[in-house]
Amino acid sequence: MTSNRQALLKSRPFGLVTSENFEFVDTPIAEPGEGEFQVKVEAISIDPAMRGWMAEGKSYIPPVGLGEVMRAGAAGHVVKSNHPKFEVGDAVSGMFGVQQFINSNGAMVAKLDESQASLERWIAGLGMPGMTAYFGLLNVGEPKEGDTVLVSAASGAVGSIVGQIAKIKGCRAVGIAGGPEKCRYVVEELGFDACVDYKAGNLYKDLREACPKGVDVLFENVGGEIFNTELALMNVFGRIVLCGLISAYNATEMPKALTNLRFVLTQRLKMQGIIVFDFAKDYPKAIEELGRWHAEGKLKLREDIREGGIDAYPDVLNLLFSGGNNGKLVLKV
Ligand SMILES: NC(=O)c1ccc[n+]([C@@H]2O[C@H](COP(=O)([O-])OP(=O)(O)OC[C@H]3O[C@@H](n4cnc5c(N)ncnc54)[C@H](OP(=O)(O)O)[C@@H]3O)[C@@H](O)[C@H]2O)c1
Incomplete structure (x- = not known):
């Protein structure tokens, strides 16, 4: 693949989000720089909070700027690396955005153990x-x-x-x-x-x-x-x-x-x-306990995984507001 499909926030929604609020673009994929690695994004976490991130006004995080890639938690695999701690093939999660590729220096990126759970689950019940x-x-x-x-x-x-x-x-x-x-x-x-x-x-x-x-x-x-x-x-x-x-x-x-x-x-x-x-420093404790309860059969986890790629983002997001999702909503890309 030579280009990176991205959803850029074009306008701030009034009411439900529509495709008109986004510009879907194909941009060239830049090579990762020194100390960086490249992630191929495979699963995007679709969250109600995204609607708030599109709006202006006082909140716990600044809004996504117009023209910027829509903010999203996501998971994928490292496909190129100039970073000492991340190797090609590593499964990772982070705030990668609604796009297919991202270059990262590793800040706020977690390595995922796929023998323990799928990429989707790592951004759902264990995320x-x-x-x-x-x-x-x-x-x-x-x-x-x-x-x-x-x-x-x-x-x-x-x-x-x-x-x-x-x-x-x-x-x-x-x-x-x-x-x-x-x-x-x-x-x-x-x-x-x-x-x-x-x-x-x-x-x-x-x-x-x-x-x-x-x-x-x-x-x-x-x-x-x-x-x-x-x-x-x-x-x-x-x-x-x-x-x-x-x-x-x-x-x-x-x-x-x-x-x-x-x-x-x-x-x-x-x-x-x-x-x-606010609880980020204690996530490992929660992941350990939730993972154990899940392994013991005390905790059931369910993901609702939707196909359609980057362009399906607005319609998939709106499932959260119509109750159309059954479990943690994830967009495959
Ligand atoms: N504060 C935080 O740090 C934080 C973090 C994550 C999530 N959240 C919040 O947690 C809540 C759940 O998020 P989630 O990711 O777990 O989503 P979710 O529950 O998987 O999906 C959203 C569900 O909300 C219900 N809903 C939507 N509009 C509704 C309405 N007008 N009246 C009643 N129910 C409605 C629907 O279920 P029904 O079909 O049952 O109506 C829908 O399936 C959201 O409010 C989200 O913003 C907060």
Whole structure:
């Protein structure tokens, strides 16, 4: 291959992302310089956060600039190397972007052991989403044995792992997901105690049945009306892990205010946001523990791997916002 297909951010989306927001270009592949190596990107992590990275405004990371390669975590193999620590054939992951090739000096690049897991899994359950679930639940949510842990977007990359860790820690795990098939998967295959289908239209009543002792730890991935309803179920001194607000990522008007905020006061709740990158120095510990639970059959991991290459990026990203993904979404390139 002589050229590098790239997705450049052309304009900032209003509402859902479209192909019009990107320019797809073929650029010549530069030779890696001294102390650099070249990666052929094979699997791109498709994450809800990407929608935020396209937008201007205060956040935990600067937005992707117009004309720049779209930011993405990804994995692939080293195909050329002038770097003493990276050899041709090494499997690696890093923030490689939505493109086919990248030259790197090794900063923030991890070597992956393919005998332990596939490239896709290394950017899924053993990658950023797994780290988010692990540190968000254990370090921020601080679940205790017997607690009820409630998680929204429960069949997805982060939520599916949150509930399974809650079970490992002796908690009652309750999920919220869209549709009967996702709820069946969450209970029958992942082993949650219950799952509520928010699309069925009885969220508060169904949650009360699924959480008869209330909720001690809420792991929030969705926000909006779902979050507002969950607040009314919280127990005294409960903890809220604010991980994501996906229902608002494509909003074109200001979200409605929460009307149930009084429960934060009356139940003396603690709420803390989590950004997974804050825990980067402890990733090896989490990878070791998640890997062990997986090997012991206590943790099921699922990737939803889509074909279509770089040009499919906008359509594949939008699956996250329609609930079209089943597990950690990955784009093959
Ligand atoms: N803070 C961090 O460091 C961090 C890191 C990673 C991820 N996150 C956050 O974690 C959340 C989950 O991310 P993920 O990568 O694991 O994605 P995911 O759960 O695999 O996929 C997203 C899911 O969100 C649900 N969803 C989308 N729009 C919704 C809406 N309007 N109302 C209700 N549910 C909706 C859909 O599931 P249903 O079909 O069930 O509706 C969809 O499948 C996101 O909010 C993400 O931003 C945060």
